[in-house]
């Protein structure tokens with residue numbers, strides 16, 4: 308143990324950017340401290356992935372029941388209140404479980420808001436905590452529109468805690484959260500309007516597939532307003548009014564501001580210690596080290612082009628554990644980070660995008676999966692994929708739209724990450740009949 312400091316490594320934030328690495332690091336006997344101002348586990352378990360996917364599960368089931376209507380008898384619908392209760396039952400134990408894992412490993416958790424005093428000292432209230440190395444892992448928080456009445460809108464966490472689903476819901480933004488939540492609310496019976504900043508939905512995904520999702524939601528009654536230019540929100544007799552465009556108005560019961568997420572760097576004292584950052588996050592080098600030698604960053608708070616998703620935060624915190632415990636002295640080598648939007652159907656992608664493949668002249672193989680074995684079983688009407696191969700026949704990218712796109716892409720990841728050739732791929736014999744096998748069969 309270093310005698311000069313309270314801890315060898317002090318993490319600020321207890322999300323995936325911290326605990327996946329801090330836990331095994333503490334297990335090796337290294338003195339580790341973790342400061343957390345909210346719930347241990349951070350965004351993903353408490354108000355992100357786990358909470359969202361629990362609410363989405365019945366949506367997936369309703370869609371499947373709709374397709375197998377001839378087989379499954381009776382009307383299936385979502386009881387929103389029960390859905391939220393079920394979600395809460397699932398996520399409530401998570402912070403305690405994660406706290407136990409960290410503490411059992413030997414880490415100490417300090418509750419409160421952290422602020423740098425100097426590059427080795429962090430203040431939590433009046434308490435001074437010192438460490439040899441400090442990791443900034445403070446994640447993101449919802450961006451709020453800078454318009455009059457912005458306080459009348461809500462964020463994704465508030466939506467997921469609604470015990471009664473609003474009859475009429477307006478969502479500002481058509482990124483991940485806008486589209487996933489529009490899908491859930493529509494399936495549970497709300498009248499949903501999505502207001503777009505421009506004319507593009509899910510700009511990071513393959514646009515012809517995005518159009519299929521949007522067209523399907525339109526058929527299901529979701530209203531999309533392009534180039535909305537939201538100007539203000541106000542309270543009116545029968546709810547809330549969104550003022551937009553050229554003196555246009557829309558009355559609604561509830562407004563979800565889903566216009567992105569911004570780094571949690573307020574009141575952290577970064578200027579005091581000279582750590583460089585901007586509105587996109589903290590700047591780091593290839594060792595996840597900031598410009599101040601003993602201060603590192605991990606997870607969503609880093610300024611980079613990676614998708615802001617849990618697996619990236621997980622990988623970074625694991626890397627820092629290896630670096631701090633001497634298991635590596637090499638720069639971080641990020642693997643292929645896949646992404647998926649949990650609409651219904653989903654769009655999932657990994658590796659080279661279709662656009663990049665077109666530019667580089669790679670081979671793009673198109674499959675209409677709606678008529679493909681296994682997708683026929685549950686009658687998926689919207690199911691397509693594009694697999695991308697380089698000139699040596701190696702799989703370098705995949706994009707899929709289907710209700711099981713996330714599992715199809717997951718099963719192809721090893722081929723993309725390890726640049727397998729056709730001979731190696733041909734030796735991978737999957738379980739049959741499964742969605743993964745169906746994906747491999749085309750690889």
Ligand SMILES: Cc1cc2nc3c(=O)[nH]c(=O)nc-3n(C[C@H](O)[C@H](O)[C@H](O)COP(=O)(O)OP(=O)(O)OC[C@H]3O[C@@H](n4cnc5c(N)ncnc54)[C@H](O)[C@@H]3O)c2cc1C
Nearest residue numbers: 320322323324344349350351355421445446606607616617
């Ligand atoms: C609605 C929603 C759905 C999502 N769905 C998915 C999904 O399906 N799949 C996926 O991979 N990703 C998803 N994500 C993204 C995922 O949640 C994040 O990528 C992940 O949580 C990042 O982990 P992190 O540790 O970097 O940050 P966080 O989990 O945000 O943790 C940061 C922690 O730092 C704490 N903190 C901040 N400032 C301070 C301070 N000064 N002092 C002390 N503590 C502080 C915060 O309280 C927080 O607990 C979703 C996000 C949202 C919002």
Ligand SMILES: NC(=O)c1ccc[n+]([C@@H]2O[C@H](COP(=O)([O-])OP(=O)(O)OC[C@H]3O[C@@H](n4cnc5c(N)ncnc54)[C@H](O)[C@@H]3O)[C@@H](O)[C@H]2O)c1
Nearest residue numbers: 480481482483484485503504565566567568615616647648
């Ligand atoms: N499935 C997943 O992995 C998943 C799910 C949810 C969230 N997340 C993470 O959370 C982050 C935040 O999600 P998000 O959906 O809030 O962000 P996003 O960046 O995906 O989308 C923000 C949307 O808001 C729009 N917008 C911005 N300013 C606007 C304005 N003034 N008026 C109208 N629209 C405006 C943008 O055009 C965009 O459509 C994502 O980047 C993602 O990393 C991931």
